[in-house]
Amino acid sequence: MNQWEWQLLEDKQSVDQVEIDGVKVSPGSRVRLRPRSGGDVLDIALAGQTATIEAIEQDYEGKVHICVVLDEDPGRDMGMLRQPGHRFFFNVAEVEPLLGDVPAAKTTTPSILVAGIGNIFFGDDAFGVEVARRLAARNPSQTVRVTDFGIRSLDLAYALQDGYETVILVDAVQGTQAPGTVYVIQPDMQSLSASEKTIVNAHGMDPVRVLQLAASMGAKLDRILLVACQPADLGGQQGKLGLSAQVEAGVEAAVQKIESLIIQIERGQWPHA
Secondary structure (H helix, E strand, O other): OOHHHHHHHOOEEEOOOEEEOOEEEOOOOEEEEOOOOOOOHHHHHHOOOEEEEEEEEEEOOOOEEEEEEEOOOOOOOOHHHHOOOOOEEEEHHHEEEOOOOOOOOOOOOOOEEEEEEOOOOEHHHHHHHHHHHHHHHOOOOOOEEEEEEEOOHHHHHHHOOOOOOEEEEEEEOOOOOOOOOEEEEOOOHHHOOOOOOOOOOOOOOOHHHHHHHHHHOOOOOOOEEEEEEOOOOOOHHHOEOOOOHHHHHHHHHHHHHHHHHHHHHHOOOOOOO
16 A cells, blocks of 8 residues: 555544644645654655645544645646645644745635546547647636546546536537537436446546546535537547547537536536536
């Protein structure tokens, strides 16, 4: 087991705040790291760096541990995906509060996840990937996280554990529509059995299996939308790079549809799929 897995098993409880050198700190407070002398190479590398407290935990022996994420860590906004190797624990004597700093998160926590899905080597299956790329380039609001998950099924399953209020999946879906048609589906989440044993291919993407896995891991999946596009050419066994003309035309329509959905959701209006 790695350190993260052991921590999940350890009996611990969250602490709202703790006093360090006469200063009360809580999750969101920023600190400077002062690892104990005689530590390892990692302690030397982290010494003097600034970080944000993500959690304060007390173990079964009553010891308080400060969980931080480095301010300069490029993976700080990846949610559950960045936990292994990106969260560091220190005792209260190893962190120094940054005086005058307001204990608040630096950015707004996204409440909407837009997940692009697809394989770029199979023609129109790259629809979701291209939509995510274009939507991200349009600088959506801080309440929205747009990510191209490609065929990384486990990454998506872990991302679904991050407590998003709404998840919008974007994928090419075989149906009866004309090629290039963009439409919205609200999946029947009641039909997904959280108790069903689900095996997910880490190098392939089956959205239904990913949702089943995420549900079995405890994810709240009440508000899921699928923005789908009818493919024209999936490349066959040989594969193919690039979208067909019909689906290429549908990409911009999908981006506009998603932007419209986001506006409705942010206004508290659940769209009728």
